[in-house]
Amino acid sequence: MKVAKRMQLIEPSGTIAMAEKARELQRAGRKILNLDVGEPDFDTPEHIKQAAIGAIKNGFTHYTSSKGILELRQTIAKDLASRKIEADPDNEIIVTPGGKHALYCACMATLDPEDEVIILAPTWPTHFQCVECADAHAVEVPCGPSYVLDEEALKNKITSKSKMILVSSPNNPTGGVMSPEEIKIIVDLAVDHDLLILSDEIYDRIVYDEVEVRSPASFDDGRERCIVINGFSKAYAMTGWRLGYAFADKDVIDAMVTIQQSTTTCPASFVQKAGIAALKGPQDIISKMVQEYDRRRKFIVNQLNNIQGLSCSMPRGAFYVFPKIKKLGISSLEFCSKLLEREGVSTTPGSVFGESGEGYVRMSYATSLETIREAVNKIKGFVENYV
Numbered sequence: 001m002k003v004a005k006r007m008q009l010i011e012p013s014g015t016i017a018m019a020e021k022a023r024e025l026q027r028a029g030r031k032i033l034n035l036d037v038g039e040p041d042f043d044t045p046e047h048i049k050q051a052a053i054g055a056i057k058n059g060f061t062h063y064t065s066s067k068g069i070l071e072l073r074q075t076i077a078k079d080l081a082s083r084k085i086e087a088d089p090d091n092e093i094i095v096t097p098g099g100k101h102a103l104y105c106a107c108m109a110t111l112d113p114e115d116e117v118i119i120l121a122p123t124w125p126t127h128f129q130c131v132e133c134a135d136a137h138a139v140e141v142p143c144g145p146s147y148v149l150d151e152e153a154l155k156n157k158i159t160s161k162s163k164m165i166l167v168s169s170p171n172n173p174t175g176g177v178m179s180p181e182e183i184k185i186i187v188d189l190a191v192d193h194d195l196l197i198l199s200d201e202i203y204d205r206i207v208y209d210e211v212e213v214r215s216p217a218s219f220d221d222g223r224e225r226c227i228v229i230n231g232f233s234k235a236y237a238m239t240g241w242r243l244g245y246a247f248a249d250k251d252v253i254d255a256m257v258t259i260q261q262s263t264t265t266c267p268a269s270f271v272q273k274a275g276i277a278a279l280k281g282p283q284d285i286i287s288k289m290v291q292e293y294d295r296r297r298k299f300i301v302n303q304l305n306n307i308q309g310l311s312c313s314m315p316r317g318a319f320y321v322f323p324k325i326k327k328l329g330i331s332s333l334e335f336c337s338k339l340l341e342r343e344g345v346s347t348t349p350g351s352v353f354g355e356s357g358e359g360y361v362r363m364s365y366a367t368s369l370e371t372i373r374e375a376v377n378k379i380k381g382f383v384e385n386y387v
């Protein structure tokens with residue numbers, strides 16, 4: 001057999017698979033309205049681009065330290081401090097080519113075969129895949145369509161094999177944001193049962209109505225058992241640049257650096273310079289993007305709730321809505337496939353975000369209001385005529 005047994009357990013990315021199908025139809029000449037996008041539709045700000053161009057012109061085009069350049073780690077440490085996370089830039093930060101690679105390194109660095117990782121779901125499919133890549137087992141704890149912690153359900157899933165709790169708030173796909181009190185409950189349980197916490201905070205800058213985002217690493221007793229994942233893709237519209245980072249204690253970071261050394265070596269040198277410009281430059285670019293997402297958020301939720309058979313709660317962060325389609329009596333995969341084929345609207349089935357995502361569909365509003373308006377009209381027609 002050419003392919004490792006492990007690959008039977010790891011499913012190809014469900015979010016990417018649906019998007020690929022949509023692109024295929026697009027190439028064949030169909031007009032497709034994409035609500036499947038997981039990336040900002042804004043351009044990377046000019047001063048960030050210029051920093052990379054300047055770095056290339058100055059010959060900053062060679063390998064860097066596998067931890068990432070010190071100036072960037074120091075800048076990240078300052079940024080983390082603004083979120084009440086004290087990080088030592090020499091030992092407790094690694095810069096990676098994207099948050100996704102940081103997640104992969106974190107799982108490979110900490111999980112042994114047979115370890116159980118409790119995943120607060122629904123959640124981004126990569127969380128499951130990274131755990132499975134490390135030959136560990138994902139154990140799902142449903143948090144519903146608003147990503148609310150069910151303390152009892154979480155307690156019930158903790159066993160002697162549990163090694164880690166994975167939380168991702170603000171959440172993809174629901175847009176839910178856990179309160180500081182819920183995060184503290186997770187920290188307390190992790191302390192009681194000696195568990196690690198893997199906290200994916202990639203959407204922490206994209207929140208609405210002044211919702212408070214609190215990292216488990218910002219609590220004194222959470223800090224030492226926490227691995228925080230973050231990056232530049234979402235906040236600074238830099239998805240294609242591939243730049244992310246992780247914060248954890250020295251032992252974990254050292255292990256992650258070893259993995260990075262033997263996989264990607266380091267993120268691109270000039271991209272790291274762009275990261276410094278992003279963090280040191282004007283931050284109002286983020287609030288401008290968030291204001292625009294907010295307009296679209298209110299519009300799409302309102303429109304979806306006007307469609308009989310659908311119900312949608314108001315997300316508090318990220319740029320996704322997660323309407324319930326259970327009343328329609330079809331699976332989320334069938335809903336999305338038929339919607340794409342018949343109406344040319346591309347969305348993502350809730351089932352790819354874990355078992356508890358079934359009965360829901362993820363729609364991204366990181367696209368223009370015109371596209372959202374047109375797409376929602378088509379969804380209305382689809383629900384009324386076909387389902």
Ligand SMILES: Cc1ncc(COP(=O)(O)O)c(C=O)c1O
Pocket residue numbers: 038097098099100101124168172200202230231232233239242243244
């Ligand atoms: C929850 C979550 N975490 C992490 C990422 C990774 O982002 P990147 O690898 O571009 O930094 C994404 C991207 O969609 C995401 O949705």
